Amino acid sequence: VNRLSVHYGVGGNLFGKGGVLKAVDDISLEIPRGSFFGLVGESGSGKTTLGRAILKAAPISEGEVYYKDEDVDYDVGKLSKSELKDYRKRTQLIFQDPYAALSPRMTVRDIIAEPLEVMKLTKNRAETDERVREIAAKCRLNLEHLRRFPHAFSGGQRQRISIARALVCQPKFLVADESVAALDVSIQADILNLLKSLQKEMDITFLFISHDLSVVAHTCDVVAVMYLGAIVEMAPSRELFTAPKHPYTKALLSAIPSLDPDDRGKAQKLEGEIPSPLNKPSGCRFHTRCPMAAARCSVDAPVWREHSPSHFTACHFAE
Ligand code: SF4
Numbered sequence: 001v002n003r004l005s006v007h008y009g010v011g012g013n014l015f016g017k018g019g020v021l022k023a024v025d026d027i028s029l030e031i032p033r034g035s036f037f038g039l040v041g042e043s044g045s046g047k048t049t050l051g052r053a054i055l056k057a058a059p060i061s062e063g064e065v066y067y068k069d070e071d072v073d074y075d076v077g078k079l080s081k082s083e084l085k086d087y088r089k090r091t092q093l094i095f096q097d098p099y100a101a102l103s104p105r106m107t108v109r110d111i112i113a114e115p116l117e118v119m120k121l122t123k124n125r126a127e128t129d130e131r132v133r134e135i136a137a138k139c140r141l142n143l144e145h146l147r148r149f150p151h152a153f154s155g156g157q158r159q160r161i162s163i164a165r166a167l168v169c170q171p172k173f174l175v176a177d178e179s180v181a182a183l184d185v186s187i188q189a190d191i192l193n194l195l196k197s198l199q200k201e202m203d204i205t206f207l208f209i210s211h212d213l214s215v216v217a218h219t220c221d222v223v224a225v226m227y228l229g230a231i232v233e234m235a236p237s238r239e240l241f242t243a244p245k246h247p248y249t250k251a252l253l254s255a256i257p258s259l260d261p262d263d264r265g266k267a268q269k270l271e272g273e274i275p276s277p278l279n280k281p282s283g284c285r286f287h288t289r290c291p292m293a294a295a296r297c298s299v300d301a302p303v304w305r306e307h308s309p310s311h312f313t314a315c316h317f318a319e
Helices: 047-054 081-090 108-118 125-138 143-147 155-167 185-202 213-217 237-242 247-254
Strands: 002-010 019-027 036-040 062-064 066-068 073-075 091-094 173-177 205-210 222-227 230-236 305-308 311-313
Touching: 002 047, 019 047, 019 062, 019 230, 036 047, 036 185, 036 213, 047 091, 047 173, 047 205, 081 091, 091 155, 108 125, 108 143, 108 155, 125 143, 125 155, 125 185, 155 185, 185 205, 205 213, 213 237, 222 237, 222 247, 230 237, 230 247
Parallel strands: 036 205, 036 222, 091 173, 173 205
Antiparallel strands: 002 019, 002 062, 066 073, 222 230, 230 311, 305 311
16 A cells, blocks of 8 residues: 545535545555554544455555455456456455445345355356355354344354355455454454454465454454554554554554453543644644643654564554
8 A cells, every 4th residue: 555545525414514524545555465463542533444445445545555466456446347357356344343234135145255246256066165164164153044034143154154154265465444443342253363364375465454352362463553544554463563663553552451450540631633634733633632742742743663573563652
């Protein structure tokens, strides 16, 4: 992803005039093949828009997205019709809400088979059925499950159906957007373990989007933290969690409940709401909520720098 921006024009209304909403603002990052890449931030930070722009499901206003595999090298903003069809097959999205994502009128078999049929990837029904059974088994769904309708399943089982549907075309790159947020903690672990094992088995690269740092902690290889349309810190997961440099990352980490009695009461509460992306603060975009903000922070935008190998952040006082 090279200097990617996604802007939307917003019309005025009774409460104010319109403007340009910079949902994603000049972001660059590289998601290595085979990685489980975490993207974290509060709601409204732009992480879903970034994931969708990479999938060409949101407009690319500026910058480029490149997709490279052994046999293709795509500039995603300039795909021809046939390349776009191929890109749709290689990339998939697992939706946020397992309750809303599945049609109540279709059997589980038909839900999983639909992408194969829409993209005409199989020759006949027998081949479709075989592909559906194969991916269902990988997602721990049996033949009896395939005959039923979604309402007969729990949240965790529904998410496994969504995952099977996303994987049936054998994609190489998957965006999982808040895929466990609606589930109980014990079910979350089950789904995360399933995604990890499928990643290895099917050689998939993941972009895992979450508002919850504790969820990505044990799952992702690299984590990028997003705030108000920009990435403010990015590092290998272990390093981000043990030696965070940006005050925003520190605040998010300190809010994770700890079992250690010495840690209790140390949570850094972030004051105020995330500002409107229509009216971003000057200088450092985090200065209105930063517990470390100094006078220069409201004037000078901090530069994105590599502080140690593969550990990047944008803060004047990261050291
Ligand atoms: Fe906080 Fe200033 Fe660093 Fe921004 S540049 S994160 S306001 S200390």
